[in-house]
Amino acid sequence: MSESTIESILHENRLFQPPSAFSQQARIKSLEEYEQLYERAKADPQKFWADLATQELHWFEKWHTVLDWQPPFAKWFDGGKTNISYNCLDRHLTTWRRNKAALIWEGEPGDSRTLTYAQLHREVCQFANVLKQLGVGKGDVVGIYMPMIPEAAIAMLACARIGAPHTVVFGGFSAEALRDRLIDGKAKLVVTADGGWRKDAIVPLKDQVDKALAEGVVPTVENVLVVQRTAQSIHMEPGRDHWWHDLQKGVSGNCPAEPMDSEDMLFILYTSGSTGKPKGVVHTTAGYNLYTHMTTKWIFDIQDNDVYWCTADVGWITGHSYIVYGPLSNGATTLMYEGAPRPSNPGCFWDVIEKHGVNIFYTAPTAIRAFIKMGEHLPNARDLSSLRLLGTVGEPINPEAWMWYYRVIGGERCPIVDTWWQTETGGIMITPLPGAIPTKPGSATRPFPGILAEVVDLDGNPVSADEGGYLAVKHPWPGMMRTVYGDPDRFRRTYWEHIPPRDGQYLYFAGDGARCDADGYFWVMGRVDDVINVAGHRLGTMEVESALVSHPAVAEAAVVGKPDEVKGNDIVAFVTLEGSFKPSEELKNELKKHVVQEIGAIARPGEIRFSDALPKTRSGKIMRRLLRSLAAGEEVAGDTSTLEDRSVLDKLREGA
Numbered sequence: 001m002s003e004s005t006i007e008s009i010l011h012e013n014r015l016f017q018p019p020s021a022f023s024q025q026a027r028i029k030s031l032e033e034y035e036q037l038y039e040r041a042k043a044d045p046q047k048f049w050a051d052l053a054t055q056e057l058h059w060f061e062k063w064h065t066v067l068d069w070q071p072p073f074a075k076w077f078d079g080g081k082t083n084i085s086y087n088c089l090d091r092h093l094t095t096w097r098r099n100k101a102a103l104i105w106e107g108e109p110g111d112s113r114t115l116t117y118a119q120l121h122r123e124v125c126q127f128a129n130v131l132k133q134l135g136v137g138k139g140d141v142v143g144i145y146m147p148m149i150p151e152a153a154i155a156m157l158a159c160a161r162i163g164a165p166h167t168v169v170f171g172g173f174s175a176e177a178l179r180d181r182l183i184d185g186k187a188k189l190v191v192t193a194d195g196g197w198r199k200d201a202i203v204p205l206k207d208q209v210d211k212a213l214a215e216g217v218v219p220t221v222e223n224v225l226v227v228q229r230t231a232q233s234i235h236m237e238p239g240r241d242h243w244w245h246d247l248q249k250g251v252s253g254n255c256p257a258e259p260m261d262s263e264d265m266l267f268i269l270y271t272s273g274s275t276g277k278p279k280g281v282v283h284t285t286a287g288y289n290l291y292t293h294m295t296t297k298w299i300f301d302i303q304d305n306d307v308y309w310c311t312a313d314v315g316w317i318t319g320h321s322y323i324v325y326g327p328l329s330n331g332a333t334t335l336m337y338e339g340a341p342r343p344s345n346p347g348c349f350w351d352v353i354e355k356h357g358v359n360i361f362y363t364a365p366t367a368i369r370a371f372i373k374m375g376e377h378l379p380n381a382r383d384l385s386s387l388r389l390l391g392t393v394g395e396p397i398n399p400e401a402w403m404w405y406y407r408v409i410g411g412e413r414c415p416i417v418d419t420w421w422q423t424e425t426g427g428i429m430i431t432p433l434p435g436a437i438p439t440k441p442g443s444a445t446r447p448f449p450g451i452l453a454e455v456v457d458l459d460g461n462p463v464s465a466d467e468g469g470y471l472a473v474k475h476p477w478p479g480m481m482r483t484v485y486g487d488p489d490r491f492r493r494t495y496w497e498h499i500p501p502r503d504g505q506y507l508y509f510a511g512d513g514a515r516c517d518a519d520g521y522f523w524v525m526g527r528v529d530d531v532i533n534v535a536g537h538r539l540g541t542m543e544v545e546s547a548l549v550s551h552p553a554v555a556e557a558a559v560v561g562k563p564d565e566v567k568g569n570d571i572v573a574f575v576t577l578e579g580s581f582k583p584s585e586e587l588k589n590e591l592k593k594h595v596v597q598e599i600g601a602i603a604r605p606g607e608i609r610f611s612d613a614l615p616k617t618r619s620g621k622i623m624r625r626l627l628r629s630l631a632a633g634e635e636v637a638g639d640t641s642t643l644e645d646r647s648v649l650d651k652l653r654e655g656a
């Protein structure tokens with residue numbers, strides 16, 4: 001975040017009461033109600049979650065143990081049997097919701113589709129049967145590399161139905177990134193499409209899959225299923241590749257949901273960390289189902305006649321939890337949009353809201369800042385009066401953007417839920433409940449009932465009000481990640497050892513800096529580790545550096561974030577070259593392209609700076625703090641006495 005954003009957040013003190021019209025119809029109607037709920041959950045978390053699990057989910061068999069906590073490993077509802085696909089589909093079929101719209105889909109070129117619960121159930125069952133016919137069973141990992149089309153959600157639900165964990169890889173990731181994830185997850189099958197529409201162009205997904213699987217480097221993948229979306233010509237590998245529509249033809253629309261153990265793996269989702277390759281975050285069945293169900297119900301307050309739209313991609317956790325599982329488990333109508341605002345139609349989001357009468361809209365601060373730039377005339381030209389609740393996620397929202405969202409999109413009548421959470425937490429952790437908690441622009445406000453969040457120092461001691469510290473969570477919660485796939489030790493190191501356990505009390509370390517004000521409101525300030533949040537996407541500095549160093553011209557690279565008006569942060573790479581290479585504009589462009597090829601367009605450095613050397617400590621550690629100041633064009637402040645060669649700093653300054 002830029003200094004000015006931090007300044008404005010520090011001095012923000014506006015308070016917005018929930019509109020009474022909203023509170024009256026909301027599930028949680030007042031601050032008192034929230035506080036009672038919160039205290040009840042805090043006093044006896046196990047009873048709190050167990051009661052909700054009984055009331056809100058279908059179980060084939062009841063659990064015997066609510067929580068088995070062997071820090072840092074948790075088991076929730078052990079002994080129970082359930083199935084999230086059953087909870088999202090089957091149980092609604094015996095109610096009036098059978099013929100309610102489950103999924104409304106809007107394609108970028110203007111095509112659209114609506115699937116009722118009965119229709120979605122049928123398609124999911126058919127696809128589950130297709131997977132079974134191809135030998136996919138319980139425990140087999142399925143890779144999903146898809147555009148934002150209904151088949152992405154259908155594939156996820158079909159996997160969950162038969163107990164095959166899915167690993168969805170964002171369609172914007174490169175073939176190399178896809179390959180790494182398929183190898184790590186030991187995927188047996190890949191579901192993809194010939195292509196997808198994004199910003200008026202076709203993303204060649206199947207070509208990327210072919211590259212990822214070339215030369216048999218991913219030996220576990222036996223079959224590839226291809227949805228026909230864009231109808232351009234693609235290669236179909238005989239024996240390996242099959243068209244979705246061919247295999248779906250004539251297959252039974254009946255496939256009973258497999259009773260899954262509560263702790264059976266539901267999915268792996270890869271996310272960037274400060275070290276090494278992206279890690280596979282593991283979520284399991286029952287706890288994740290309950291947590292996404294409850295957070296959707298109380299935070300988005302979806303009522304039966306609402307149309308709810310979350311603009312995320314299913315390749316991210318937000319898409320998993322709040323496009324697919326949370327809304328469908330609640331029997332809601334969830335909208336899915338294939339496109340993104342683009343030059344040919346910068347107002348497309350407002351068109352979608354008007355066309356479908358969207359009532360609840362959930363997007364990212366980076367998108368809001370882009371809308372501000374595009375101009376108020378775009379939303380003002382559309383009827384947005386159907387909206388009654390707005391949400392944001394992904395990064396801190398600056399109060400100016402919050403106010404614009406409130407005024408221009410929400411017409412000053414919609415509460416805003418600024419939701420703080422992570423891939424690892426499974427669902428939203430700190431957030432207003434819209435009918436109950438007054439909001440302050442830039443603050444995610446207060447923890448969800450059952451979540452014991454704190455701001456602490458590195459010894460795990462709570463810091464005083466308004467003092468900066470590390471965001472931590474004290475008690476396990478049902479939606480928490482269970483482990484890093486194949487690397488439980490990394491799970492322990494990354495999240496549970498930064499703050500040493502005290503008296504057997506373990507604290508989950510989120511990797512974010514935060515402060516808590518005197519009213520108990522949390523203000524999240526951004527990452528404190530080597531993770532950069534670019535347009536709401538998480539990138540590890542190491543990941544980008546490894547991509548750069550894999551280019552023959554690069555000897556050494558250091559990557560830092562620099563404040564950016566729209567993206568929040570942009571990537572700046574400091575690069576030293578191998579002897580025979582000379583700095584040039586062409587080389588900069590080539591290196592940017594190389595990073596895109598290695599990771600994906602989201603990792604493209606905004607700026608590359610060549611330099612003879614990088615500033616290091618005497619023990620050889622790159623001093624990123626100095627590079628961050630240099631990248632931001634600020635004076636290099638603070639202690640530089642540990643710098644090994646002080647002239648490096650002067651040269652870097654001159655070089656800029």
Ligand code: WT7
Pocket residue numbers: 271317318392393394395396397418419420421422423424444510511512524525526527533536537538
């Ligand atoms: C990181 C998690 C889970 C949603 C999408 C991102 C940042 C997320 C907020 C918020 C301030 C936020 C944090 C967090 N973040 N939401 N409302 N206010 N910061 O998931 O890729 O796992 O990234 O996003 O830094 O640690 P993710």
